[in-house]
Amino acid sequence: MTVSQPHNKAGANIRDLKQQNRALILKHIALTRGLSRGKLARIVGLSKMAVGNLVSDLIAMGLVEECETPAANGNYGRRPIILQLAAASPCICGMLVKRGFFQVILADLGGAVLHRRDIPFEGGMDQEQMLALLLGAYDALRREEPRRVLAVGIASVGPVDAASGVLLTPPSFYGISNVPLAQRVQEHTGLPAFLIHDASAGALAEKFYGGQKSTDNFIYLHIMNGIGGGYVLDGRLYDGDSGQSGEIGHTSINFMGPRCSCGNVGCLELYANVPQMRRRITELLPLYRSSAMPALGGSDQLTWLDIVDAANHKEAAAVAALEEFCGYLAYAVAANINLLDLSCIVVGYESSSRGGIVEKLLQSKIAACSRHKNITVLHSGFGGDAPLIGSIACVAQRVFDLSLPLLLDEPAQKEGQAGHAQ
Ligand SMILES: [Zn+2]
Incomplete structure (x- = not known):
């Protein structure tokens, strides 16, 4: 499976700091509705000019857009400009593997679900048939959505070995065990794939997108x-x-x-x-x-x-x-x-x-x-869906902590200068 190495360097050069600040700004825009540039500057503790430059980078990268807030009743004055994820910003695929059925979704970095498939999964199937169902659902969703997909998060019944991406030996799981889920999803989709225990995913959903x-x-x-x-x-x-x-x-x-x-x-x-x-x-x-x-x-x-x-x-x-x-x-x-x-x-x-x-x-x-x-x-607040939403959060977390490379490229106008941070 693919697990990108976390940034564990002790030092940070100017480029690292810029990427970290960009990630911080993107995280706040993705997770908070109705943020203006001024409010964002107050939250993150940077100057309005610094926030303005970082927001401009994110707009140039196609990740963020500005829009006017809707007019209040009878109020036709100047309306505040707020920041939000761009309509064409990359999305994430989330999968939930559980007894009885699978769920596969595409959602944006803010956890908003764009497409969803629920697939009944009963006994009598072997590992390959189970994988064919799951990957077939991914293919069907992919045909419906033109946005780039960044990675796949897979929440699953336990026990799982998240580090190696293997679904181990869940009890009463139709005799299926030791499935290299992350590896198989990665091979099929060509995307990084991450496995997480369903309850851990639920916790992450609450922390990122919930109450x-x-x-x-x-x-x-x-x-x-x-x-x-x-x-x-x-x-x-x-x-x-x-x-x-x-x-x-x-x-x-x-x-x-x-x-x-x-x-x-x-x-x-x-x-x-x-x-x-x-x-x-x-x-x-x-x-x-x-x-x-x-x-x-x-x-x-x-x-x-x-x-x-x-x-x-x-x-x-x-x-x-x-x-x-x-x-x-x-x-x-x-x-x-x-x-x-x-x-x-x-x-x-x-x-x-x-x-x-x-x-x-x-x-x-x-x-x-x-x-x-x-x-x-x-x-x-997610009812029974917290682990499914958490499968999205487990990828979003990696975007915001820079272990997935979405934010490591420079904006388009600086093309030619991009390279790996030293
Ligand atoms: Zn026991």
Whole structure:
């Protein structure tokens, strides 16, 4: 796979500084709507003239454009000029690999999705058939979009080895394992490709494009078929030595518990899972004769989405099952909070109803088993899509920290002087 080497030089010459400032300016324009040159100068702490020169470079490079803000009602006076990503600026391909289906998107550096494909993926396929589906979706999207694509970010169910770009041995993944995902995507597309654990991608989406842009420390919990955790620490994604962090579902909450397929005993996911919630609901339903839940097709058919929606509608059996789920999850989260001294938890999952019962239950359960009492549990604004959006963020991050070469070329008017920084 391709992992560009980060800039780890100690020194910086004038050209390096210029590129770093350009990246900083581009990052703020991409991630903040409605920025004027003056506001941008105040945010980054550079003079208006310096910002003006850097913005001119980015405009000449086709990355940024200026436009007037829309007229307010009845106001026909002079309107402020704001900066935004150029309509033809390069985009990023993001892929999400999970049980049940794949998702492939093209999005701009600001995380705005331009095109999207959802592809059902069931058992009975081998590795090559799976890759053909994924790469076919990329080809279809590519035909719809004339913009240059910079790179591909791939978020995937774990465990993954992000450093080598290999999807390792995910449980219940149709017998498919040890897939060199990043390498195969790179060979097919001719683009750099980066693999990231889905929960880490969710954390990155929250930090870059979501509600936690200014939060330095938080855990993102992704609840799907399993439970994953992504960590932002000191303002950056913590990804471990090889990108295998975040397997919170396989931390033990009972050292006398049963053996898990991962080799550990008493793993969180052995207790907090949808089949266990179904069993709990089946036990409780006779006690709640007025319940509407059997109308969903029998408690043995209930999905996570059904149970959360029913709980948000105050169905007592669903609330009880979810309370038990959140109780187990809280033990694992409290251990993380005690180790890392965190106070913000963001939870991402699919839901078609409002109500926030998962967050309320989790917050109260964590408070009951942690000595940290000021814990905030928030619902991700991306719902179940945070890992997909995070696949875009994992490429954007590399553009903004200059480990992808978008900003290393000089603007067009300086052609001929461009070269590699010494
Ligand atoms: Zn386990």
